[in-house]
Amino acid sequence: MSDTEGLRYIKIPLNNGSDEIPALGFGTLIPDPIATKEAVRISLEVGFRQFDCAERYRNEEHVGDAMRAVFKEGKVRREDVFVGTKLWNNNHRPERVSPAFEASLRRLQLDYVDLYSIHTPFAFKPGDDQDPRDENGNVIYDDAATLTNTWKALESRVDEGRCKAIGLSNVSLQQLKEVFEIARIKPAVVQVESHPYLPEWDLLDYCKRNGIVMQAFAALGHGIEPKLIDDRVIAVIAKRVNKTPAQVLLAWAVQRITAPLTTATNARHIEENFDISTLPDDAIKEISEGISTRVRLNSVVDTGIPGFIPRAS
Numbered sequence: 001m002s003d004t005e006g007l008r009y010i011k012i013p014l015n016n017g018s019d020e021i022p023a024l025g026f027g028t029l030i031p032d033p034i035a036t037k038e039a040v041r042i043s044l045e046v047g048f049r050q051f052d053c054a055e056r057y058r059n060e061e062h063v064g065d066a067m068r069a070v071f072k073e074g075k076v077r078r079e080d081v082f083v084g085t086k087l088w089n090n091n092h093r094p095e096r097v098s099p100a101f102e103a104s105l106r107r108l109q110l111d112y113v114d115l116y117s118i119h120t121p122f123a124f125k126p127g128d129d130q131d132p133r134d135e136n137g138n139v140i141y142d143d144a145a146t147l148t149n150t151w152k153a154l155e156s157r158v159d160e161g162r163c164k165a166i167g168l169s170n171v172s173l174q175q176l177k178e179v180f181e182i183a184r185i186k187p188a189v190v191q192v193e194s195h196p197y198l199p200e201w202d203l204l205d206y207c208k209r210n211g212i213v214m215q216a217f218a219a220l221g222h223g224i225e226p227k228l229i230d231d232r233v234i235a236v237i238a239k240r241v242n243k244t245p246a247q248v249l250l251a252w253a254v255q256r257i258t259a260p261l262t263t264a265t266n267a268r269h270i271e272e273n274f275d276i277s278t279l280p281d282d283a284i285k286e287i288s289e290g291i292s293t294r295v296r297l298n299s300v301v302d303t304g305i306p307g308f309i310p311r312a313s
Contacts, residue, residue, distance in 0.1 A: 007254055007278050014188045015211035016165050021082050023254045025050035027263040033062045035265045040066035042267050044076050046274050052261050054086040060107035068109050084115030089304050090130055092123035092145040097153035115189055116157055117167035121147045121175050122304025131311055148182050155185045170300045173203045191215040195228055196287050197295040219253050219260035220246050224297045233290050237283045251276045252287050
């Protein structure tokens with residue numbers, strides 16, 4: 001893995017036998033519609049070719065508007081962009097999967113997506129409310145839906161040719177194994193929080209052994225304390241290699257063969273996040289072995305409620 005081809009352009013093969021996912025991805029969890037459109041446009045023009053979306057982000061239509069405009073201008077071809085979106089918790093029952101999937105396609109204004117994933121392993125009460133709560137404010141879960149049955153409904157989307165690959169998000173190693181063992185179509189991608197403070201080595205090892213790509217969200221720490229970009233080890237390496245801490249964190253993620261996601265609305269930050277290059281082996285070792293802090297920034301794996309997404313007003 002050298003910069004002869006460019007670390008930023010690295011692609012990782014998927015286990016469906018024909019597709020690849022660009023390792024460096026752009027996350028679209030941006031609350032403001034105008035900011036969403038502008039960030040997606042800039043990121044496409046800068047060179048990002050992998051985009052992570054979700055019905056729960058409530059902005060698929062704005063992502064779709066921006067992509068359609070860039071495609072129409074001929075600056076980027078649709079077939080060169082890897083687009084993934086995710087099924088939300090209130091749509092886990094098998095009969096709700098197809099309508100939810102088709103709604104995402106309409107909002108994104110696409111004929112197909114490259115990846116469709118289950119956003120979390122938690123099933124909420126089925127219905128139009130993405131955040132169903134009881135009178136005490138507690139989430140209403142759906143015991144009738146199982147992760148494996150929801151997975152089988154995703155397999156049908158691949159059969160229909162409307163998505164090329166399917167995946168899981170915010171799952172534990174045990175939950176991944178449970179699905180992998182029964183799956184007719186194996187998970188191609190598993191998206192989890194991962195960074196030097198939460199490296200998920202065991203999960204990554206399982207993914208590599210089974211041809212699954214581990215997609216890493218919060219790769220830069222999402223600005224939450226303790227801040228990854230302020231870590232002393234990261235800062236020292238950044239100064240040594242003449243890169244920013246963010247660029248060092250993203251390069252580390254790509255070089256360990258994961259697909260990191262980064263989100264920004266500032267044009268300079270978007271350009272900076274794409275401008276990564278290969279770190280020397282000693283820097284990779286320092287990050288992997290020299291950082292002992294262990295922190296999970298998003299508690300979604302415990303409740304199915306994503307900590308980075310505010311409740312709808």
